[in-house]
C-alpha cells in the first residue's frame with residue numbers, strides 16, 4: 001500500500017511549531033518541501049501566490065497545519081480575533097481545496113492532509129471518545145473543528161483526504177511546553193483548577209510521523225485521532241513536568257483566573273478536558289515512539 005510516487009509536499013503553516021518539525025522530518029525522509037506562508041520566505045510561496053498561480057508544478061501532496069494561535073494570552077478574544085482564528089483554518093483549507101480542484105486530474109495532488117483538534121469532542125470526565133464518536137457542535141471551538149474539517153474535503157477520487165484530529169502537541173520549541181516552561185522552571189508550575197480534567201496529548205515526533213505515514217499509506221483516510229495511548233489528567237501532566245525538572249508542583253490556578261485571562265469560551269481548552277483514544281492509529285498499526293507522558297517529557301526536557 002505504499003504510495004511511493006509522492007515526492008514533493010506543499011506545507012501550509014510550515015513555518016510554525018508543528019509545521020517546521022514536519023518539514024524537517026519530511027526532508028529527512030527524502031521528500032522535497034515547499035511552504036505556504038503569509039510572509040515571503042526562502043523555499044516558500046505566499047497565499048497570494050497560491051491564489052494567483054495555483055499549486056506549484058509537481059506537487060504530489062498537500063498538508064495544512066496553519067492556524068492562528070488560539071491560546072495567545074496577549075490577544076483578547078474579540079470578534080475580530082475569533083474571525084482570524086476561523087479564517088486561518090477554514091479559509092486556508094478552502095483555498096487549498098480550491099487550487100487542488102483547479103489542477104488537471106493527472107496533476108492533482110494524491111493526498112490532502114489537514115490538522116484539526118480534539119476540542120471537537122464535548123468535555124466529559126467519564127466518556128471515552130474515538131473517531132466514531134459524535135461531537136463538533138457544542139461550543140465555538142468544537143464548531144470551529146467541524147467547519148475546519150468540512151472545509152478540507154476535496155470531494156474527488158484523485159485526492160485522498162486525511163484529517164489528523166490532534167491532542168495537545170508536546171515539543172521543545174512551541175506549543176504548551178514553550179508557554180509553560182518558564183513558570184515550571186521557576187518552581188511556579190501549577191495544575192489548573194482541580195487538575196482532574198483529562199488532557200489528550202501527543203509528542204511532536206509522533207504526530208509528524210502520522211502525517212508522513214498518511215502520505216505513504218493509502219489506508220490512511222478520513223479522521224484519525226492523533227493522541228498518545230496514555231490518558232493523563234492535567235494534574236498528572238503537571239506533576240510529571242515539575243518532577244522531571246526537580247521543581248515543586250503544589251500550586252493550582254483557579255478556573256476563574258484562566259477565564260479572566262483567556263475568556264470563558266477559550267478557557268475551556270484548559271479548564272475542561274476529554275478522554276480521547278485513537279482506534280484508527282491502532283487499526284493502521286501506527287507505532288508510537290513516546291507512549292507515556294513520562295517518556296515524552298523526558299525526551300523534551302533532556
Ligand SMILES: NC(=O)c1ccc[n+]([C@@H]2O[C@H](COP(=O)([O-])OP(=O)(O)OC[C@H]3O[C@@H](n4cnc5c(N)ncnc54)[C@H](OP(=O)(O)O)[C@@H]3O)[C@@H](O)[C@H]2O)c1
Nearest residue numbers: 013015016017018037038065066067068088166168169175
Ligand atoms: N500545538 C498544538 O498543541 C495543536 C494541537 C491541535 C491542533 N493544533 C493546530 O495545528 C495548527 C498548527 O499549530 P502550531 O502549534 O504549529 O501553531 P503555530 O506555531 O502558531 O504555527 C501555525 C502557523 O500558521 C500560520 N498562521 C498563523 N496565523 C495565521 C493566520 N491568521 N492566517 C494564516 N496563517 C496563519 C503561521 O504561518 P505564517 O506566519 O508562515 O503564515 C504559523 O507559522 C493550528 O491550526 C492549531 O490549531 C495545534
